Amino acid sequence: MTGWLAIAGLGPGDAALVTPEVSAALAEATDVIGYIPYVARVAPRDGLTLHPSDNRVELDRARHALDLALAGHRVVVVSSGDPGVFAMAAAVFEAIEQGAPEWRTLDVRVLPGITAMLAAAARAGAPLGHDFCAINLSDNLKPQAIIDRRVRLAAEADFAIAFYNPRSKARPDGLISALAILRETCADARPVLFARAVSTPDEQLEVVALPEARAEMADMRTVVIVGSSRTRMIAGTRFLYTPRSAA
Amino acid sequence: MTGWLAIAGLGPGDAALVTPEVSAALAEATDVIGYIPYVARVAPRDGLTLHPSDNRVELDRARHALDLALAGHRVVVVSSGDPGVFAMAAAVFEAIEQGAPEWRTLDVRVLPGITAMLAAAARAGAPLGHDFCAINLSDNLKPQAIIDRRVRLAAEADFAIAFYNPRSKARPDGLISALAILRETCADARPVLFARAVSTPDEQLEVVALPEARAEMADMRTVVIVGSSRTRMIAGTRFLYTPRSAA
Structure with missing residues (x-):
């Protein structure tokens, strides 16, 4: 065989x-x-x-x-x-x-x-409709300084950002640090999607503005998508999206 | 109805x-x-x-x-x-x-x-196994200066980078510019994957070192994945991958 x-x-x-x-x-x-x-x-x-x-x-x-x-x-x-x-x-x-x-x-x-970010994005609309990146906050082999630097550069590049494993056993406070850097770098009220257990009976979606985003809104089954400067909700709908144009 | x-x-x-x-x-x-x-x-x-x-x-x-x-x-x-x-x-x-x-x-x-980058990555191994980003080089609504800046910041953040629409009608030279910025910013021989028409009868995969990467290796059906500083080939195999650890 x-x-x-x-x-x-x-x-x-x-x-x-x-x-x-x-x-x-x-x-x-x-x-x-x-x-x-x-x-x-x-x-x-x-x-x-x-x-x-x-x-x-x-x-x-x-x-x-x-x-x-x-x-x-x-x-x-x-x-x-x-x-x-x-x-x-x-x-x-x-x-x-x-x-x-x-x-x-x-x-x-x-x-x-x-992958989780694409399932979450689909459920919420199209927050990854323009350039985006994916960052794993869990990896315990990755020094915190590298994560911090990467989050800051991703915000400066104006990517939408998907955070995987935002609150893992390996690094329970990873999201606290990432959100603090984003609030400092972005200084706006762009939407943040907390998508938990998408497509399962435990699915939960929540969208809040960046200044209101708290690490406690995520757990080990959540993927977090932080919009770019262009990401927005469509009034009167549940939809979040990032337009195709950059400016 | x-x-x-x-x-x-x-x-x-x-x-x-x-x-x-x-x-x-x-x-x-x-x-x-x-x-x-x-x-x-x-x-x-x-x-x-x-x-x-x-x-x-x-x-x-x-x-x-x-x-x-x-x-x-x-x-x-x-x-x-x-x-x-x-x-x-x-x-x-x-x-x-x-x-x-x-x-x-x-x-x-x-x-x-x-999506194309995940199909291409799977075919080649696991080049997106660590943090990565996706950049559309086609969008004719996006000023070239924004693309150039984003590519440079992505390289500084040490993301693996997937380029969609590297040679579109809207912007045939997008990849020439992106590769020039990467050669300047990275100054190493990290692998670059050109994956064309993955999972179709026209599928073609090619991996070259960054200094040898040329825009002509891509067409409108190609997704290009540029490794991070850690991405490498496994000797004696066709596999390209990015380890889970950052350093």
């Missing part, structure tokens, strides 16, 4: 947002590996072994997946959202680069998914 | 990358509106009217869709990729904001899709 490894994105939660490509890979898999709540989204069946693991063991999980694929298994590593955005794809490639030479010969594919 | 308007993303090209949510909306639609090559991706059937239109008439197209929905039609506006990323969603919301008050009462939904 020839093994392979697919690193797949399950999207934000709703099964209607899982691509047919990912569903097909799961249907052919012998093993599914990932963080407990993501593996729980895969239906059990005969011939499929589920390997749920705890958070913050990404490299161990990646090595396990690579070993199984090398042994001939058909392995799907699952992430929520898109696997290439603050998820398992980078961890698997780190493991390949640091690991056994045989791993470099494996059939490895990344299967994209609907 | 109660009309509605869905602004849907068809993904980069492959039908296996269209979400079930989008397929369901198309199955219920009476009218599909969009740029000619995107409407051509929707299968004709009885009861469905296809309205293909030329490029650069986004606002006219949006108004047409809103009028039809108000008249009770079930309308899907199609974009490739994700409708909220340099596509039709912002145009529809601009039309709503500028247009008839009745349009604000319509049932309007945005249905996310796999």
